[in-house]
Amino acid sequence: MKTLLVIGTGGTIAGAAPAATQTTGYHAGAMAVSQLVDDLPALAEIASIRTSQPFSIGSQHMASSNWLELALLVREAQADAGVDGIVITHGTDTMEETAFFLDLVTNDRKPIVMTGAMRPATAVSADGPANLLGACRFACDAGAAGRGVLVAFGDRAFTAASVTKVHTLHTDGFAARGDAVSGELVAETVQWRRPPQEPPRPFAGLALPASLPPVALILQHVDCDAAVVAWQLGRGAHGIVIAGSGNGMMPVPMRAALAQASRSGCTVVRASRVAGGPVVRNAEAEPAERDDALGFVASGYLPPLKARILLQCCLAAGLSRAQIQALFDRY
Numbered sequence: 001m002k003t004l005l006v007i008g009t010g011g012t013i014a015g016a017a018p019a020a021t022q023t024t025g026y027h028a029g030a031m032a033v034s035q036l037v038d039d040l041p042a043l044a045e046i047a048s049i050r051t052s053q054p055f056s057i058g059s060q061h062m063a064s065s066n067w068l069e070l071a072l073l074v075r076e077a078q079a080d081a082g083v084d085g086i087v088i089t090h091g092t093d094t095m096e097e098t099a100f101f102l103d104l105v106t107n108d109r110k111p112i113v114m115t116g117a118m119r120p121a122t123a124v125s126a127d128g129p130a131n132l133l134g135a136c137r138f139a140c141d142a143g144a145a146g147r148g149v150l151v152a153f154g155d156r157a158f159t160a161a162s163v164t165k166v167h168t169l170h171t172d173g174f175a176a177r178g179d180a181v182s183g184e185l186v187a188e189t190v191q192w193r194r195p196p197q198e199p200p201r202p203f204a205g206l207a208l209p210a211s212l213p214p215v216a217l218i219l220q221h222v223d224c225d226a227a228v229v230a231w232q233l234g235r236g237a238h239g240i241v242i243a244g245s246g247n248g249m250m251p252v253p254m255r256a257a258l259a260q261a262s263r264s265g266c267t268v269v270r271a272s273r274v275a276g277g278p279v280v281r282n283a284e285a286e287p288a289e290r291d292d293a294l295g296f297v298a299s300g301y302l303p304p305l306k307a308r309i310l311l312q313c314c315l316a317a318g319l320s321r322a323q324i325q326a327l328f329d330r331y
Contacts, residue, residue: 002084002140003048005077006132008033009070010056011091013128015120023169026120028058033089036121040129047140050083059091059098059116064212064312067101071208078108085111085139089132092116092173095151096163100306103149103160104313107204111144115152118171127154127171134185141190147182148199157183161199161306161331164275177276177303200330203313213315215239215308219273220250229257239267239311243304248272248279255289262295267314267321269328271299271307281325297325 008014010029014036017026034051043049054069070088077083090098099114106112115135117128135152138144149160153174162176176182183192216232218224220242232240240261244250248270250258262268270291272279281298282290291298299307307328314324 001046001048003050003082004085004087004136004139005050005052005080005083006033006037006136007070007073007077007086007088008036008051008053008056009059009062009066009088009090011059011089011095011116012120013089013091013115013117013132014056015117016122017120020122020124023119023123023125026122028091028120029056031121032056036089036128036132039121040132042133043136046133047085047136049136057091059094062091062094062098064101067098068208068211070098071102071105074102074106074112075208078106078110083110085113085144087132087135087139088112088114089128090114090116092118092165095174096160096165097305097309099149099151099160099163101309101313103199104201104310105203105206105208106149107201109145111139111141111147112149113139113144113152113157114149118169118173125171130155137185137188137190138183141183143183143190143192143196146196146198148201150182155185156181159199161302164303177301200327202327203317206317209316212312213238215241215312215315217241217243217304217308219304220244220254224251224254226253226257229254229261233261233264233266237266238315239269239308241269241271241299241304241308241311243271243273244279245273247277247283248298255294258296259294267297267311267324268295269297269299269307269311269324271302271304273304275303277301295321297321297328300328300331302328302331 016030
């Protein structure tokens, strides 16, 4: 029997409400992860479980300092010969961001699987127990190795780079861009739908920094005030990700403001607010407006939230813009 470390960080899966019929109006992270495990005796049939609780918060409160603490704990578990896999319970609001950060900075081929819930643990219709059991099944399966960090939800497993939250309330609240489901639970058996593709994981061998560089995210919209760029620079932004329209597009004032930021040393990444498709480099008609001329990085298939995290790690590692673009291209 394999040994799993189940790390609790709070979230709805550990939430408690005054009444069993309540699926909103609950306190996230009210229960310890050890209690979640004790309340699910079926776990003992598939793995020996250890638990750890570095913090207990709703994931809307997640900060990069929490990420760094969690990454250190995961790295320690990866180096522990007595641990075969790691499962992390987490709130759903920012799960896709935490999963992608961990995917960038952790190493080893031990499975790392994140899960959570859309309904609190006290609800009569709680989905957390089934999700936790499913995550442990995925983590115990030999086929989970070499896939990077996975998010297991509703009997499906998604890669950290592709997963996204798609509904605010439904229990099947997660999907993958391009419907890239990695694996499924069918009659309590893990079935992998895609072959393992080792993610780049470019920072797994680097020491974790004391903090991550500040990177701003700007949503382009009609009448968006380009002065927000100068404001972000004044707040100390080392990088800016623009969630542009279409193929990462923006109007002339915004492009001019970002070009000035780029010339001043701020790294600018063009991403898209559109749910599917890539941001293509140098797609403008006029050469003077293309990425090469302006010093911009094109995000490729990474959506804005994850483009921001990758840029933070790139800046922390001191990568050049050419190196940053090459890394975005790998995704």
